[in-house]
Amino acid sequence: MSTRDEILRAIQENPLPVKSHPGDFQAYVHSEDPMGDFQASLKTVGAQIFFCKNGHEAQIALDGQYPSMVRYTSQEVVTSGLDLEDVEVLEIQGEFGVGENGAIWLRDDHLPHRVAPFICQHLVIYIRKSTLVGTMHEAYDRLEGSYADFGFFLSGPSKTADIEQSLVIGAHGARSLTVLVMDN
Amino acid sequence: MLNHAEASEQFIQDAERTTWHDETLWFVRSKRDKASKVIPEWEDLRDHASQIKDHVLANLGQYLIEFEAKAKANGVHVHWAKDAEEHNQIVYGLVAKHGSKALVKSKSMLTEECHLNSFLTKKGVEVVDTDLGERIVQFRDEVPSHIVLPAIHLKKEDVGETFHQHLGTPKGNKDPQFLTEAARQHLRGYFLAADVAITGVNFAVAETGEFVVCTNEGNADMGAHLAKVHIACMGIEKIIPRRKDLGVFLRLLARSATGQLITTYSSHFAKPREGQEMHIVLVDNGRTRQLARPEFRNSLKCIRCAACFNTCPVYRRSGGHSYHQPVAGPIGSILAPNFDKKSNVDLPFASTLCGSCSNVCPVKINIHEQLWFWRQDLMKEGLAPAGKSLSMKGMAWILSHPKIYRLAGAMGRFVVKNLPFLVNNRLNPWAKQREMPEAPKESFQTWYQSRKS
Numbered sequence: 001m002s003t004r005d006e007i008l009r010a011i012q013e014n015p016l017p018v019k020s021h022p023g024d025f026q027a028y029v030h031s032e033d034p035m036g037d038f039q040a041s042l043k044t045v046g047a048q049i050f051f052c053k054n055g056h057e058a059q060i061a062l063d064g065q066y067p068s069m070v071r072y073t074s075q076e077v078v079t080s081g082l083d084l085e086d087v088e089v090l091e092i093q094g095e096f097g098v099g100e101n102g103a104i105w106l107r108d109d110h111l112p113h114r115v116a117p118f119i120c121q122h123l124v125i126y127i128r129k130s131t132l133v134g135t136m137h138e139a140y141d142r143l144e145g146s147y148a149d150f151g152f153f154l155s156g157p158s159k160t161a162d163i164e165q166s167l168v169i170g171a172h173g174a175r176s177l178t179v180l181v182m183d184n
Numbered sequence: 185m186l187n188h189a190e191a192s193e194q195f196i197q198d199a200e201r202t203t204w205h206d207e208t209l210w211f212v213r214s215k216r217d218k219a220s221k222v223i224p225e226w227e228d229l230r231d232h233a234s235q236i237k238d239h240v241l242a243n244l245g246q247y248l249i250e251f252e253a254k255a256k257a258n259g260v261h262v263h264w265a266k267d268a269e270e271h272n273q274i275v276y277g278l279v280a281k282h283g284s285k286a287l288v289k290s291k292s293m294l295t296e297e298c299h300l301n302s303f304l305t306k307k308g309v310e311v312v313d314t315d316l317g318e319r320i321v322q323f324r325d326e327v328p329s330h331i332v333l334p335a336i337h338l339k340k341e342d343v344g345e346t347f348h349q350h351l352g353t354p355k356g357n358k359d360p361q362f363l364t365e366a367a368r369q370h371l372r373g374y375f376l377a378a379d380v381a382i383t384g385v386n387f388a389v390a391e392t393g394e395f396v397v398c399t400n401e402g403n404a405d406m407g408a409h410l411a412k413v414h415i416a417c418m419g420i421e422k423i424i425p426r427r428k429d430l431g432v433f434l435r436l437l438a439r440s441a442t443g444q445l446i447t448t449y450s451s452h453f454a455k456p457r458e459g460q461e462m463h464i465v466l467v468d469n470g471r472t473r474q475l476a477r478p479e480f481r482n483s484l485k486c487i488r489c490a491a492c493f494n495t496c497p498v499y500r501r502s503g504g505h506s507y508h509q510p511v512a513g514p515i516g517s518i519l520a521p522n523f524d525k526k527s528n529v530d531l532p533f534a535s536t537l538c539g540s541c542s543n544v545c546p547v548k549i550n551i552h553e554q555l556w557f558w559r560q561d562l563m564k565e566g567l568a569p570a571g572k573s574l575s576m577k578g579m580a581w582i583l584s585h586p587k588i589y590r591l592a593g594a595m596g597r598f599v600v601k602n603l604p605f606l607v608n609n610r611l612n613p614w615a616k617q618r619e620m621p622e623a624p625k626e627s628f629q630t631w632y633q634s635r636k637s
Contacts, residue, residue, distance in 0.1 A: 004252075004264040007420065010472035011245040016481075019242040021425055022235040025432050027228040041445055079458070081410045082376060100223075100435075101445035114457050115409035118402045118449075136431040136446075143427070147392065149455035153434070155446050158402040162317035162333065164340045165208055166360035171316060172368060172375070173402025173449070 034099035041102030045156030081115035215443025254393025268298035292384030329504030381407030385418035
């Protein structure tokens with residue numbers, strides 16, 4: 001008997017009482033101001049946020065944030081992640097944001113490579129104002145039926161507190177995160 | 185091997201450090217309180233999460249089959265391992281097949297449980313732990329003392345010294361920012377060179393075959409997205425039915441663990457990237473045995489947030505290494521006897537049964553009750569320390585003989601009052617860090633009878 005069948009048999013040998021799945025979580029409180037929450041959450045997780053009416057305003061914000069740094073804006077697919085080793089600032093498009101925790105959903109078909117938002121030194125994400133949701137429940141409602149080969153929620157720059165609980169920004173991933181909220 | 189009490193005794197030798205450890209973990213617990221109270225529906229969320237996990241345990245076989253089918257359809261290789269040995273062999277087989285001599289690994293309590301690192305090292309494979317805390321303890325040839333904060337037993341001076349020895353940082357430099365930067369530079373080299381990356385799994389979704397890995401540092405992703413081979417190792421209890429259930433668990437996990445709103449990265453791996461091989465190893469290692477024990481079954485609901493560690497008055501003052509298990513703290517103490525009762529007989533006793541662990545658990549495991557159930561089980565099997573069973577028997581005898589009980593009470597009051605040195609000495613473990621209380625003039629019974637008349 002294969003290990004697989006052995007494990008499955010061991011489970012089935014002890015049938016447990018029926019417990020039904022509780023279904024979707026309905027009891028969450030709807031936020032009246034997801035954008036306000038989002039802004040506060042980004043502050044908590046150590047990210048910068050700018051509201052921009054158009055691309056021109058976005059450029060001004062980024063020039064201020066990352067003066068004299070090279071910004072990588074191409075979405076063209078690169079075969080090896082190692083080619084992105086020296087990227088200073090990466091600009092990418094986020095799908096939507098979540099108010100309660102500042103998370104932004106990103107998917108790999110909008111990235112030059114899966115490792116791109118991790119290997120770059122600094123990260124810039126554009127999201128549309130209208131995409132914001134309040135909670136993670138609404139986030140997964142939105143993701144229903146939409147499948148990415150690889151997708152992830154990102155909230156803030158990479159961080160660690162493994163040395164005496166002192167918060168340090170910039171562990172292995174991006175050292176800073178700038179979120180540009182575009183009018184549409 | 186020292187038992188929990190003996191190891192704790194060594195841990196508390198340094199009073200200042202013990203206090204620091206205690207207060208630091210309590211601070212993390214307070215952050216958890218703050219982060220949870222922001223959510224008005226927090227208690228409903230815990231209930232919901234607990235019910236989902238109950239449902240999973242009642243249908244585990246079916247969900248594993250569904251997960252396997254979906255993952256395979258996604259182009260992921262699925263392996264099954266009945267124990268640690270088989271798990272390690274599977275991982276080594278994959279590493280050997282690709283001719284790798286070094287690999288990067290992000291945090292995975294399962295691989296700690298299976299002692300994968302030492303297994304691979306013996307086979308000549310260099311394992312580089314990439315979580316900062318894990319790298320620190322790896323340099324020191326130690327094991328993590330906490331499942332979320334692996335190096336919480338160390339001070340920055342210790343880390344500075346360790347990095348000085350292993351990374352050549354200036355002696356005496358103990359600045360966390362500087363040391364973290366040194367680790368970043370050091371580990372980047374390994375990320376760029378590694379052919380194989382191993383990660384843990386926080387949640388595996390039966391509905392889609394995806395698995396989710398949560399980190400703050402980004403180390404799991406740096407490894408997995410650069411390596412040609414990604415091996416994800418998980419216990420079979422990590423399955424959840426639907427993707428939507430992640431909404432519940434991701435809200436609970438980081439808030440319970442560190443008081444964060446969510447981890448920085450919550451990565452959903454569905455398919456390997458172009459040209460990459462992705463493997464999942466599903467491990468039993470005693471889980472089906474625990475599943476068959478009704479009173480201990482729901483310890484398998486654990487999502488490894490460590491909230492029970494941070495709140496536990498015993499953990500905070502005894503340190504993770506005293507538990508001599510990869511998973512320490514209250515949850516570790518109810519998981520460990522399932523692996524081996526004899527060598528873990530001390531752990532269910534390493535608790536005051538105050539119940540704080542159960543109160544903070546995001547999936548509502550009755551941890552303190554299970555500690556008590558294990559005590560009964562271990563006593564019944566005659567595994568408890570001789571002194572413990574003897575004193576319990578003696579106590580039971582005294583309590584069932586009223587005359588002797590009254591006499592013992594009177595003697596106790598007399599001794600404490602007139603001959604205190606007989607109890608306040610080193611032979612009495614209770615008097616090690618405390619004075620005996622002042623003896624009352626009369627017993628409750630005498631007082632009650634005098635009132636009646």
